[in-house]
Amino acid sequence: MTDATYKLPPQTPFLRKIQNSLFSSPLNTLLSIATAVFFIFIIVKFVDWAFLSSIWHAEDEPLCKEAGGACWSVIDARHRIIFFGLFPYEEHWRSTVACAVMITTIVASCIPWFWSAAKLSTLWLLGFCTFYLLMHGGLFGLSVITPERWGGLALTIFIFAAVSIIGMPLSIVLALGRRSKLPVIARLFGLFIDFFRSLPLLTILFTAAVITPFVLPGWLQGDKLYRVIVGFAIFFACYQAENIRAGLQAIPSGQDEAGLTLGLKYMQRVTRIQLPQAFRNSLPSIVNQFVITFKETSIVTIVGFFEILASGSAAFGTGKWTVYYIEVYVFIATIYFIFVFSLSRYGAYLERKLRVGHG
Amino acid sequence: MNNQLKRIKSRIIPTIATSCLAALALTSTSVNAANGDTLKAVQDRGSLLCSGHNGSFPPFVQVTDDNKWSGYDIDYCRALSVAIFGSEDDLKIVPISWAQRFPSLQSGDIDVVIKATGWTMGRDTELGIQFSVPYFVGATNVMMPKELGGTSPETLEGGSLCANAGTSTERLAANFFKSRGIEIEMITFEKSEETRDAYFAGRCDSLVGWGPNLAVTRQSAENPDDHAMMDVALALEPESAAMRQGDDNWVDIVNWMFAATWIAEANGITSGNVDEHKANPADSTVEKLLGVTPGIGERLGLSDDWAYNVIKQIGNSAEIFDRNIGAESVYKLDRGLNALWSNGGVIVPMILD
Numbered sequence: 001m002t003d004a005t006y007k008l009p010p011q012t013p014f015l016r017k018i019q020n021s022l023f024s025s026p027l028n029t030l031l032s033i034a035t036a037v038f039f040i041f042i043i044v045k046f047v048d049w050a051f052l053s054s055i056w057h058a059e060d061e062p063l064c065k066e067a068g069g070a071c072w073s074v075i076d077a078r079h080r081i082i083f084f085g086l087f088p089y090e091e092h093w094r095s096t097v098a099c100a101v102m103i104t105t106i107v108a109s110c111i112p113w114f115w116s117a118a119k120l121s122t123l124w125l126l127g128f129c130t131f132y133l134l135m136h137g138g139l140f141g142l143s144v145i146t147p148e149r150w151g152g153l154a155l156t157i158f159i160f161a162a163v164s165i166i167g168m169p170l171s172i173v174l175a176l177g178r179r180s181k182l183p184v185i186a187r188l189f190g191l192f193i194d195f196f197r198s199l200p201l202l203t204i205l206f207t208a209a210v211i212t213p214f215v216l217p218g219w220l221q222g223d224k225l226y227r228v229i230v231g232f233a234i235f236f237a238c239y240q241a242e243n244i245r246a247g248l249q250a251i252p253s254g255q256d257e258a259g260l261t262l263g264l265k266y267m268q269r270v271t272r273i274q275l276p277q278a279f280r281n282s283l284p285s286i287v288n289q290f291v292i293t294f295k296e297t298s299i300v301t302i303v304g305f306f307e308i309l310a311s312g313s314a315a316f317g318t319g320k321w322t323v324y325y326i327e328v329y330v331f332i333a334t335i336y337f338i339f340v341f342s343l344s345r346y347g348a349y350l351e352r353k354l355r356v357g358h359g
Numbered sequence: 360m361n362n363q364l365k366r367i368k369s370r371i372i373p374t375i376a377t378s379c380l381a382a383l384a385l386t387s388t389s390v391n392a393a394n395g396d397t398l399k400a401v402q403d404r405g406s407l408l409c410s411g412h413n414g415s416f417p418p419f420v421q422v423t424d425d426n427k428w429s430g431y432d433i434d435y436c437r438a439l440s441v442a443i444f445g446s447e448d449d450l451k452i453v454p455i456s457w458a459q460r461f462p463s464l465q466s467g468d469i470d471v472v473i474k475a476t477g478w479t480m481g482r483d484t485e486l487g488i489q490f491s492v493p494y495f496v497g498a499t500n501v502m503m504p505k506e507l508g509g510t511s512p513e514t515l516e517g518g519s520l521c522a523n524a525g526t527s528t529e530r531l532a533a534n535f536f537k538s539r540g541i542e543i544e545m546i547t548f549e550k551s552e553e554t555r556d557a558y559f560a561g562r563c564d565s566l567v568g569w570g571p572n573l574a575v576t577r578q579s580a581e582n583p584d585d586h587a588m589m590d591v592a593l594a595l596e597p598e599s600a601a602m603r604q605g606d607d608n609w610v611d612i613v614n615w616m617f618a619a620t621w622i623a624e625a626n627g628i629t630s631g632n633v634d635e636h637k638a639n640p641a642d643s644t645v646e647k648l649l650g651v652t653p654g655i656g657e658r659l660g661l662s663d664d665w666a667y668n669v670i671k672q673i674g675n676s677a678e679i680f681d682r683n684i685g686a687e688s689v690y691k692l693d694r695g696l697n698a699l700w701s702n703g704g705v706i707v708p709m710i711l712d
Contacts (some may be wrong), residue, residue, distance in 0.1 A: 006573040036519075039394045067427060077424060078424065078456050080424070080425075081422055081424075081426060086422065086426055086427075086428070086452075086454070087395060087426060088426065088429075089425040092426075103562070117663065121448070125690070146451070148451060148452075148453050148454060151454075160484030191576050206458075209459070210462040210463060210466060210468075211462070211466075213466035213467065214465075214466060224468065276550070299494055300477060301414070301456065302413070302456050302458065303456065304411075304413050304453065304454045304455035304456050304463070305413065305454065305457060306364070306413065306454050310413045310414045311414075312414075313413075313414030313415060314376075314414050314415040314421065315413075315422075316413060316425075317414055317416065317417055317421055317422075318421040318422065319578065319688075319689040319690075320689060322417065322575055322578075322579050323579040325552075337676075339680050
């Protein structure tokens, strides 16, 4: 396409555009002004509460009651509980480094250069082992810290990463299985997916944490943390499988048949024709599922894990800090926001990238 | 913040869990539950698994600035660990939610629940739980400003009371004042934070709640000293440690662990002066308690100095109360009914013979 072939439509000037969309009639003008005033009011109030009238240092806590703004002293004094839960105080550097390693692993696996089975699996194996070694200890003179003392942001990230890394391959298997040409396989996979999708996550987690020890033999039980992660991953995989299946179904069956006539094997057709397109087709809902999963990690608190929300409640749940729960929740919300917003921006970037050649 | 509310909120999950559990308890010859020797299992494992909380429940279970558990219930977990191992280093606090308490106990995730747990018949008979003697009585009470000029129920005649809507506390308070012929206006709120704020904002003259929760609320007031508890309790709940049914020796150990802290208090033995008492025991009870004459350990399968260790490292019942809930803590709850009988409370130490 060159400029010569057509003319751009006439551009409306910027101010004119605003006038047209916001102030076109008296009613519109009124609504626009009212909304603007409302938002400005809220923003001013919030800025005043959070920044102008707020107290920042732990030792200034006595001033909080008169200040009228946020009392960030609680964060100053208790942020170690939010970040590290019950992790021993002297070993916090381990939890910090472990967190950094896991975040680096997640970010790195988002970079297209890493997108091959070999690179990705090496990366994750390395990331996971380092994380586990740092958190659990027991080697290189690090003291052993068992999972019931893990907590805070580190635990939230660990659960999210573990669920994703187990759940994602599983979801592909489930989606392909459900589309199998063999009716028995297809039905079985369908039944499996629908069974787990019809259970609330809470029930699955409770069963994994509390009921399975009654049923499984001792050597198969593992730690409660891993049982819960497996349960969570299955739940995640069943939902993600349906997203991927939607992507698979959007591909015209002619493509697969064309591959078949060219003599491509099943694995080749799946990895080169079906999955790449399926991912592109259902990318928004796949990213969506990751976002939901990140936020749902907070449910593990009900089976007694000290993830970031439980740590938050422990942070304000003592003595003079009991009244400053809003500050703690705002702080945790900000952490969630940073993670979830980055996730969704990455999803948008992927969509742009994968749209290449799609017009 | 309100105990009752929290319990109602978490009632749906326990119901599911409980029914699963009841079914399992019937069918399976449970893994750790029935075979009885918890003490041996704890000693073989080298650690005691005691209940914590998923978050905090001041003043019973909370977390210090340096990421350690503390609180009234935690102190008794520590005491139990000291009684068994001679040190609290072998104690593992497992974070569990309210809903998880009994299933986790049954599955062997924990050895004992010391977690502000009320002794009810349903739990005792249907869940396969055995309770210790009550180690704390939780009183539902009413808090009011001191400027009203008294702390009797009659002070509130014609006044108003803030309560959480739809809770058993609300009904309890309504019945309590009605039965005494005291006119009182109930103002109810959905959320316990709203209820608290309404009380502090002066929208009602008094606030009803579970005693320890009221104490936590009071210390957040602008001037905690301006508020007092009513001198009569509305209701009492005995809080006990919960253990798996069928392990009598384990129940004995927990019971006598509590008793040791009470007997020590009754005899004026504290963590500070326990060594003097051991050197010069005043009577045969003290001799037995501190292991000067043998017997207290062997009968439970512990060492003879276990009670001495508990008192030395954790303290007697007065010290544990004052440090976590009472005068030396920020909550400053009156010991009230939780004092020994000789000080006007309802705690009666068992006899050490």
